Amino acid sequence: MSPQPRLVEVRQNILKQNDIVARELRQRFHRAGVYVVSLVSSPGSGKTAFLERTLTLMQPNYRVAALVGDLATDNDAARLARSQAPVRQITTGTLCHLEAAMVRTALEGWELETLDFLFIENVGNLVCPSSYDVGEDLRVVLLSVTEGEDKPLKYPTIFNTADLAVLTKMDLADAVEFDMVAADCNIERVRPGMPVLKVSTKNGAGISEWLHFLDSARNRQLVSAV
Amino acid sequence: MAEEEAARRGGAQISAVHLRLGALAGVVKDALLSSYELACEGTELQGSRLVVEEIPIEVYCPKCLAPRTLESVQWFVCPECQSPVSEVIRGRELQVFALELQQ
Numbered sequence: 001m002s003p004q005p006r007l008v009e010v011r012q013n014i015l016k017q018n019d020i021v022a023r024e025l026r027q028r029f030h031r032a033g034v035y036v037v038s039l040v041s042s043p044g045s046g047k048t049a050f051l052e053r054t055l056t057l058m059q060p061n062y063r064v065a066a067l068v069g070d071l072a073t074d075n076d077a078a079r080l081a082r083s084q085a086p087v088r089q090i091t092t093g094t095l096c097h098l099e100a101a102m103v104r105t106a107l108e109g110w111e112l113e114t115l116d117f118l119f120i121e122n123v124g125n126l127v128c129p130s131s132y133d134v135g136e137d138l139r140v141v142l143l144s145v146t147e148g149e150d151k152p153l154k155y156p157t158i159f160n161t162a163d164l165a166v167l168t169k170m171d172l173a174d175a176v177e178f179d180m181v182a183a184d185c186n187i188e189r190v191r192p193g194m195p196v197l198k199v200s201t202k203n204g205a206g207i208s209e210w211l212h213f214l215d216s217a218r219n220r221q222l223v224s225a226v
Numbered sequence: 227m228a229e230e231e232a233a234r235r236g237g238a239q240i241s242a243v244h245l246r247l248g249a250l251a252g253v254v255k256d257a258l259l260s261s262y263e264l265a266c267e268g269t270e271l272q273g274s275r276l277v278v279e280e281i282p283i284e285v286y287c288p289k290c291l292a293p294r295t296l297e298s299v300q301w302f303v304c305p306e307c308q309s310p311v312s313e314v315i316r317g318r319e320l321q322v323f324a325l326e327l328q329q
Contacts, residue, residue: 189303
């Protein structure tokens with residue numbers, strides 16, 4: 001008869017390594033005074049167009065830069081670079097999300113002190129990015145009206161880990177009969193109290209509210225850091 | 227990680243890995259179980275079992291002033307008083323909790 005197995009407690013978090021790197025990054029960002037915003041969403045929600053417009057509009061008043069994650073192409077980086085802001089690409093290969101260490105590597109040689117805002121566009125995916133902290137101050141989840149109002153219920157984890165929801169492509173809301181009340185209600189169900197902004201990158205609706213939100217969020221951060 | 231722990235404990239043979247998996251961890255139990263065997267192949271863990279303990283979402287209800295367990299990951303309201311709840315106490319775990327070592 002084999003002896004009884006011995007049970008030993010180890011209590012090791014599997015993503016501990018990522019969490020450690022993310023914490024280091026966050027401290028580094030705070031020391032440098034740069035406010036870091038990550039964008040997560042499904043593919044095709046309009047992240048890149050939204051970010052390109054954001055970078056372009058912020059350029060005159062703030063020092064902005066972006067990191068963009070993509071599986072295989074540098075198309076998004078090329079689009080973002082049209083804003084004239086510094087942009088770096090992280091090609092993830094077959095990996096469906098960004099990890100803190102990838103962000104750290106991509107930042108090598110960058111003077112973070114010269115930036116006010118750094119945007120990190122995650123790989124289009126509503127599942128895996130939710131488990132990986134990349135050191136951001138603000139996690140924004142984007143949901144386009146063409147995806148349907150029930151996305152928050154289908155992917156509650158990513159919505160629950162976000163700080164702000166942005167509904168995109170609002171210019172198409174009527175055409176696709178988007179149920180705004182249901183969308184607000186579903187977001188509230190999975191993440192009570194999360195602010196929701198409604199924007200159209202195409203016609204500019206809601207963009208000034210978004211820029212105002214970013215400015216206030218950064219100011220609050222700077223005040224609390226003092 | 228499990229191999230390192232086993233080595234630290236005198237190279238004992240690991241017969242099972244006990245994992246705590248929160249409902250908000252973003253990982254599916256079935257996917258873990260099916261990939262575990264594959265991941266262990268050719269390692270010291272080959273032949274070991276993965277025991278997954280699922281952790282429900284526990285929140286702090288600001289109205290009841292008490293911890294409450296959510297019934298659904300899709301509805302962050304207190305099951306007692308129906309207030310919206312946002313403070314998650316448990317449910318994000320993705321943790322190797324314990325190892326079973328052969329003596």
